[in-house]
Amino acid sequence: MNVYYSSPWIPAEWIQAHGFEPRGAWAAEDFGRGALPLAAGVCAFSEAVLRFAETHSEAAMIFTTTCDQLRRSFDVFAATPGRRAFLFNIPATWQSTAADRMFQSELERLGRFLEELGGHSPSTTDLANIIEHRGRVRQDLLELAPRCSARQFAEAIARFHENGSCAAPDPVLPPAAGAIPLALVGGPLTVAQGDVLDLIEAAGARVVLNATETGERSLLPVLAPGDFRDHPFAALARHCFENIADVFQRPNTRLYSWLKDRLAARRARGIVLWVHTGCDLWRAEAQSLRETFQLPVLVLEADEMSGGSRREADRIQAFVETRR
Secondary structure: OEEEEOOOOOOHHHHHHOOOEEEEHHHOOOOOOOOOOOOOOOOHHHHHHHHHHHHOOOOEEEEEOOOHHHHHHHHHHHOOOOOOEEEEOOOOEOOOHHHHHHHHHHHHHHHHHHHHOOOOOOOHHHHHHHHHHHHHHHHHHHHHHHHOOHHHHHHHHHHHHHHOOOOOOOOOOOOOOOOEEEEEEEOOOOHHHOHHHHHHHHOOEEEEEEEEOOOHHHOOOOOOHHHOOOOHHHHHHHHHHHOOOOOOOEOOHHHHHHHHHHHHHOOOOOEEEEEOOOOHHHHOOHHHHHHHHOOOEEEEEHHHHHOOOHHHHHHHHHHHHHOO
């Protein structure tokens, strides 16, 4: 059975160790395709998660509490009897041992849910082997990034979240020489929205950092075997929780620390902020990003880009021109 999860902060290793196929919902080819009848203030991504879950009733869906909209999507989906749904509570605060314990207890609760679906309790050896394998694949993905276009890298990450693999694109399309280095920061970037990366690069820029929720931020650091072989569950829980870098956490200093190191190392000269309709969390970060990193910020509306807006393409072009 496929088990879809709506956030990369859910450890796919734990799902796989129970005998299921873990799949990031946003990485599916049919996720978010077509227009959605959005109500005012509704997050387009949360709506897409809900519609995707409704059309994949044979699978299980894991929602998260990273925002109120996803929580409401779970409430709507789970209201119908017989649906396989789980709400994973990810602590919004992280500077306490209580938050660590909560995350670990949620993983234990998820394990019981998976066993109720017919999964098996994982052995220490099996879980450790899965952690090691997926870590190697993440490392391969990070090494692939400088050698291909931004869209190819994003699609490679999506394949990893969809089926756990890493394959170099053929042919590899190297970034254009002399392009303006930019960072793409923000909420989830789905497979259906990959055109935005082509538009940015067609405007004469290069996305040197894909820091969307489903981009490079979703590739957690690799654990050394000595750090998890004896107690893989505790190590996985601690490692996943300690490496969440997202806007929903308070304080969100881990997100800014993650960005600071990479923006400087890759010499980004501007930030494109990727915001889904109804996502007040990311929209509110625009000014903070400008002030913290002393870089210009262009806010892009995800739903406008999905509609192929000429206006948004012109705004990207104008933004790139200001950085020359």
